[in-house]
Amino acid sequence: MENPSSTNPKPPSHSEEVKVSFPRDHVMLLMFNRPRALNAMTPTMRQDVCTLLDWFDKEPSLWVVVITGQGRVFCAGADLIAWNKSQRSEDGKDEGERTIADVNGFGSISRRSSSSKPMIAAVNGGAYGGGVEIVVNCDLVVASEEATFALPEVKRGVVAIQGGMPRLARIAGHQLASEMLLLGRNIPAAEAAARFGFVNKVVPKTEVLSTALAWAVEITTNSxxxxxxxxxxxxxxxxxxxxxxxxxxxxxxxxxxxxxxxxxxxxxxxxxxxxxxxxxxxxxxx
Missing domain, CATH: 1.10.12 (Lyase 2-enoyl-coa Hydratase; Chain  A, domain 2)
Structure with missing residues (x-):
């Protein structure tokens, strides 16, 4: 799928937790690459995404990014083991200030608003917690028929504070957002599209990436x-x-x-x- 053209820009170095390629002219494909861990976000993975998207934003030859996951899950939220190992204050107020300072949000995507380049989510499987927060900050969302979406933070004693709550409420409305946020319930892809409105199109799993890339190409036919x-x-x-x-x-x-x-x-x-x-x-x- 990757375009072998030598004109592709050279991305900055990153770990194997993220894959990057250029499958079409002016299009970057960013893939979460921790399939055994359900693409749960680690500090290393987040830094990789931040580095790559910051570079993407500044690269004139790249016009659209498609974001997807390797394996059966798009992103299962934060890797709690890695998160607990990372240095963080026990003071809740300090943690709140960290959240405010992290202007790009979960995975360096959920609150990213500095970029004016389109982001397309190709949701190959489940998206949970921060994974949903990433999805609702993308401009277009293609989801597999098998995909499910959940914000189960209340079941774990935490809160979806990285932009997911206000954005979901604006898209779906207060009552529908409450179904996900207060009940922590799973939402199938068809329902996410028809009732909640944060999925543009639901397709068979084998067509998720090709559909997202086709949309990316369609965008590149415009100025x-x-x-x-x-x-x-x-x-x-x-x-x-x-x-x-x-x-x-x-x-x-x-x-x-x-x-x-x-x-x-x-x-x-x-x-x-x-x-x-x-x-x-x-x-x-x-």
Missing amino acids: PDSVQSTKRALLLTNKHADVEDIVKAHARSKESVRHFTSENIKEGLRAFSEKRKPVWSNPAKL
């Missing part, structure tokens, strides 16, 4: 400047309540300013008048 400016507007919608505030913040955003001065806006209009497909170029670095 990357327009796509990234549009995603910034969507992110600002989550930040501001008033429409005028969103419009003003978006108009002043780096992505919007770049879009209106880009070669791609000229190319798009020129291609339309010439009745041909546009040929997009990599966006300028922000």
Whole structure:
């Protein structure tokens, strides 16, 4: 599946807990690679994801990332053994401050809002705890028919504090979010799509990755400047309540300013008048 082209960018070094490849032009595939541990997130894995996504955000030739898991589970949340071994304060207030300071959230994804590049979740199997928090912060979600979703933190004496609660409540509404958050119940993929609304499409397990990659390719047929400016507007919608505030913040955003001065806006209009497909170029670095 990986494109053998020598033009692929070279990612930063990382451990074997994460795999990265470039299966299509302008597309990065990020795969959690701890299948025996159900892709539970370790501190090492989180740092790998952070390093790779920070690099992805700055790499002009990469326009979309697809995130998936190796094996039968997308992500089972935190690896509690590794988490307990890592250094952390016993003071709850200090732990709360850690959460606030961790601006990218669980797995360096669940609260990541600095990036204006689309993230697609290809949910190959179950997503639990932090795994769900990752999913609901992605822009598009393709899930296997066999996938289930759960936020069981209340059953373990902890809380889903890495962005999952407010985002799920905004997507599904208070009462439906409460089903997952207060009862800790499992939600099948079909229900996550039809009732809860955080899954875009449910497909057979064998088609999850190919569907996500097809969507990624479809995104790359559009102007990357327009796509990234549009995603910034969507992110600002989550930040501001008033429409005028969103419009003003978006108009002043780096992505919007770049879009209106880009070669791609000229190319798009020129291609339309010439009745041909546009040929997009990599966006300028922000």
